[in-house]
Every structure is written in structure tokens, then in C-alpha cells.
Amino acid sequence: MCIGRRYIQLWKGKKVLLVAKYTRVERERLEHPNVSEKQLMNQLSNQGANLKTILESHNEHYNIVKEVTAAINRLDVESKIINLKDINTAAVSWADVLIAIGGDGTFLVMSSYVQNNQTPVIGINSNPSASLGYLCLPDICSRNIQNTFDTLEKQNFSFIDRRRIRVSMKSIKKKMEPPLNMYQDFVKIRPDSHSSHDMLALNEVFIGDKMPGRTSEMECIFDGNMPIKIKSSGLCISTGTGSSAWSYALNKISVNEVQKILSHKYCQISKQECIKIANEYNKNLVYRPDLEYLQYTIREPTGRSLWQSNDELIKSDKIKQAEVETHCEEGCIILDGFLIYVFPKGAQAILTSRPEDSIKSVMINVD
Numbered sequence: 530m531c532i533g534r535r536y537i538q539l540w541k542g543k544k545v546l547l548v549a550k551y552t553r554v555e556r557e558r559l560e561h562p563n564v565s566e567k568q569l570m571n572q573l574s575n576q577g578a579n580l581k582t583i584l585e586s587h588n589e590h591y592n593i594v595k596e597v598t599a600a601i602n603r604l605d606v607e608s609k610i611i612n613l614k615d616i617n618t619a620a621v622s623w624a625d626v627l628i629a630i631g632g633d634g635t636f637l638v639m640s641s642y643v644q645n646n647q648t649p650v651i652g653i654n655s656n657p658s659a660s661l662g663y664l665c666l667p668d669i670c671s672r673n674i675q676n677t678f679d680t681l682e683k684q685n686f687s688f689i690d691r692r693r694i695r696v697s698m699k700s701i702k703k704k705m706e707p708p709l710n711m712y713q714d715f716v717k718i719r720p721d722s723h724s725s726h727d728m729l730a731l732n733e734v735f736i737g738d739k740m741p742g743r744t745s746e747m748e749c750i751f752d753g754n755m756p757i758k759i760k761s762s763g764l765c766i767s768t769g770t771g772s773s774a775w776s777y778a779l780n781k782i783s784v785n786e787v788q789k790i791l792s793h794k795y796c797q798i799s800k801q802e803c804i805k806i807a808n809e810y811n812k813n814l815v816y817r818p819d820l821e822y823l824q825y826t827i828r829e830p831t832g833r834s835l836w837q838s839n840d841e842l843i844k845s846d847k848i849k850q851a852e853v854e855t856h857c858e859e860g861c862i863i864l865d866g867f868l869i870y871v872f873p874k875g876a877q878a879i880l881t882s883r884p885e886d887s888i889k890s891v892m893i894n895v896d
Contacts, residue, residue, distance in 0.1 A: 539626060539649055539681065539891070540604050546624035547601065547610040548639045549594050550631025550655065553578075554587040555612075582659075590655040594630055596674035597653060601628075604678075618642055629665075630655050636664040637865045640731050646690065646887040653677075663773060664731075667895045680893055687894070690887035691770045691818040696728035696862060697879045709869040729886055730864040732771035736872065737763025737828075738857040744831065746856040751825065751848045759842075762828040766851055766880055769818040775866075779826045780845050781811045818890070821882050822847040851880040 557569055564572070574580055594610075601608045611620060613635055621627065621642040628651045629636040636652040643650065654662030657671040670677040680686065737745035745763045750756045767776035787803040816822065826845040860872035872878065 539686075540606050543606050543625035544623060545601055545604075545606045545608040545626045545628065546620060547594075547597060547608065547628045547630060548616055548635060549610060549612055550590065550629075550635040551613045552587045552590055553583050586656050586659060589658065590631070593653065593655040593671060593674065597628065597630055600674055600678040613638060616642060618644075624648065627651065628653060632656060632660045632662050633664045634867075637731055638867065640888050641729065641865065641868065643888060644729075646885055646889055649688065649889050649891050651891045664770070664890070666891075666893050669895050670893060677893070681891075685893065687892050689819055689890050689892050690884065691731060691890050692768050692821060692882045692884075693886045693888060694730045694734050694766060694768055694823060694864075695881050695883055695886050696730070696734060696864070697881070698728070699877045699879065708864075710867060728862070728864065728870065730771075730868075731768065731888060732774050732865045733765055733767035733776060734880060735763055735765050735775075735863040735866075736853055736855065736878070737761075737861065739859045739861045739869075743858060745860075747860075748854045748856065749825075750852040751846070752850055757842070759827055759830060760832040761830040764853065765826045765828060767824045767826075768882065769816045769820045769822070772824055773815045776824050776826055777811070777814050779828060780814050780824075782807055816847075819887070821849060821884075823849065823851065823880065823882055825851060849882070853878050853880070 557573060561569055561572070570580055573583065598608075598610060606626075609620070609623075613631065616639060621639070622644070626649050627639060627643065629639045630653050632654060633652075636650075640650060652662065652665035653674075654660055654665040654668060654671045656662075657668040662668065662671075665671075666677065670680075736747065741762070744760050746758070746760050747764065748756050748758050749764065765776060765779060767774070784800070784803050784807045787807045788798075788800065791798045791803065791806075814824075816824075824845065824847055827842070830842055830844060854875070854877045855872050856874055857872070858874070860874060860876070862870045862872045862878065864870070
């Protein structure tokens with residue numbers, strides 16, 4: 530619901546930070562500073578890259594950046610624009626309003642620096658022709674930026690408090706190392722910001738062995754129930770926001786799977802019915818971003834658990850809290866797919882969702 534003069538609350542007299550994604554063209558230019566533009570394009574072509582797509586994406590992105598900048602300059606605000614590679618805690622803390630110009634990756638990286646639940650965060654998809662941008666405003670907003678800001682001026686927007694997962698560590702004998710930021714190599718983010726205590730994830734948390742082919746061993750307590758020892762390919766715990774992302778991919782069922790389960794001599798069912806069943810099941814996997822529940826999924830469980838047979842193990846369910854003790858050889862905790870923390874054997878983590886850790890996301894409803 531929109532309440533009051535939200536446009537005034539959102540913009541007037543505020544400090545606005547725009548964070549623009551780092552395009553493939555920019556990354557290649559930075560990595561090859563002494564190479565001409567023509568040589569650079571030849572190198573990319575020789576690597577099998579689609580130059581037309583890369584350049585179109587780059588140009589589309591910067592056209593939208595220019596439009597957003599122009600729209601912001603018309604407002605009664607103080608604004609700054611930075612590239613994703615220059616993002617840091619000080620810049621994000623300076624702002625009263627944050628705008629991510631890119632895709633879901635840009636939104637996730639930017640939101641990982643937000644340490645309060647009062648700063649409005651807006652995502653603008655700068656490549657709507659090729660990117661879905663679940664965390665961004667609808668694609669129609671990217672195709673007419675000025676109209677989007679006019680819509681905000683008319684107060685036709687609402688806030689949604691996207692719950693995040695807080696990971697609290699216990700039983701750590703020594704100070705945790707700062708995380709490895711996967712985006713540092715990909716977009717050259719300066720490694721100055723994420724500390725070991727700022728463990729908040731908007732989409733999901735993955736816990737497991739850092740080697741994909743190695744079994745992940747851990748002991749879990751969900752909502753204070755009996756502990757279970759698990760051998761698997763890792764544990765994924767997601768929010769409502771993340772329920773449409775990796776968690777969805779892990780849990781969705783295909784029409785073919787429904788047909789295989791139901792196609793025996795005692796059950797004759799049409800393909801249309803199978804499609805309906807699969808769609809209904811998959812639709813129920815996604816839930817509202819502002820709900821307090823977390824969804825855990827045990828990936829490819831093997832062997833037997835401590836308290837129950839593997840057949841009885843509930844592989845995925847909604848919970849409010851998880852306690853995890855790792856017995857992995859080289860355990861790690863990965864937040865939103867890019868922040869990697871070392872999770873040493875015997876260490877324990879508590880995963881919860883608190884309202885004060887939410888992200889205040891701006892939404893525009895498009896008919």
C-alpha cells in the first residue's frame with residue numbers, strides 16, 4: 530500500500546547513490562589497457578564471444594544510465610554515481626536512497642553493503658532485452674525512465690521489506706577471516722568492505738564443502754527439533770526473495786517427472802493433467818519476500834541420517850531457524866553466490882531472519 534506523500538519522503542532533500550554495473554566491455558578494457566579497441570574486439574571474437582550481443586548490451590546499459598542520471602538531476606536531491614567496482618561501505622552509508630542500475634547481480638552486491646532496514650533500494654534493469662531482473666522494477670520501467678520517475682512522483686509505488694538471512698557464528702576459536710568476494714575478480718571490486726560480522730544474505734545461504742565433488746557432512750537442528758546428521762552435496766537455505774532463484778531450481782518438478790510417478794497401470798492421467806500438477810506444485814514453491822520463513826533444501830542427500838532413515842529425511846521444508854555444525858573437510862558458507870566465508874570443521878552457525886535486517890525495496894505495480 531502507498532501511504533502519504535512517498536515521493537517527497539523518497540527524494541526531496543535526500544542523498545541518492547547510483548551504482549552502475551560493470552559491463553563485459555569495461556572489464557575487457559581494464560584487463561587489456563594497452564590493446565586497441567579493434568584488437569580487443571578481435572580477441573573477444575577469437576574467444577567465441579558474440580560481439581554483437583556484447584556491444585548491444587553495453588550500449589543499452591549506458592543509454593539507461595544516462596536516462597536515469599538525467600532524471601535524477603531534475604530532482605531536488607544530492608546525487609553521486611559510481612561503478613560497481615568502486616562500491617564500498619562508506620559510499621553506501623552516505624546515501625539516503627540507493628539505485629542499482631544493472632541486473633539482479635548488481636542489486637545483490639549493492640544490497641550486501643546495506644546495514645539498516647530504512648534505506649530505500651531501487652533496482653533498474655539496464656538490459657531488459659536479455660535480462661529478467663527479478664529484483665528490479667518491471668521491464669516497462671526501463672523502457673521509459675522518465676515516465677518511471679513521474680510514476681514515483683505521483684506516489685504510485687510501495688515498499689516491500691525483503692527479509693534477509695542473518696548468519697551468526699559460534700564456537701569459533703579464532704577470529705574469522707574476511708570473506709572472498711567472487712565479484713572482486715569478475716568486476717574488480719575493491720576488497721575493503723565486507724567484514725566477518727556482516728553476514729547477511731538476500732537470496733540464499735549455501736553451506737557445504739568447497740570442493741563440489743566431495744561429500745558435505747554436517748549436523749543440523751531445524752526449529753529446535755532433534756539434530757540430524759546429513760551427508761549430501763550441501764545445504765541451501767533461502768528467503769522468500771530467493772524462493773524464485775536457486776531454491777526454486779533445486780525443488781521444482783518437471784512434467785516428465787510427474788508422468789513417471791503417475792504412469793502405472795493403476796493411474797491413467799493425461800499430459801495436460803500432469804502439466805497442471807507440475808505448474809501448481811512449482812507455483813507453491815515461491816513465497817512472499819517479506820515473510821519470516823526460510824526454506825531449507827538438502828542437496829542430493831546420501832547414506833543415513835543419525836536419527837532417521839534417509840527415506841524419512843525431509844529434504845526441503847519451511848523453517849524459522851537453522852543451527853548447523855559443519856564436519857566438512859573444507860567447509861564454506863556462501864552468501865548470495867558471491868561472498869565466501871571459511872567454515873572450519875566443528876564450527877557452528879545459526880541462521881535466522883529478523884525484521885531489522887530487511888531490505889526496503891521499492892516496487893511499482895504495473896497493470
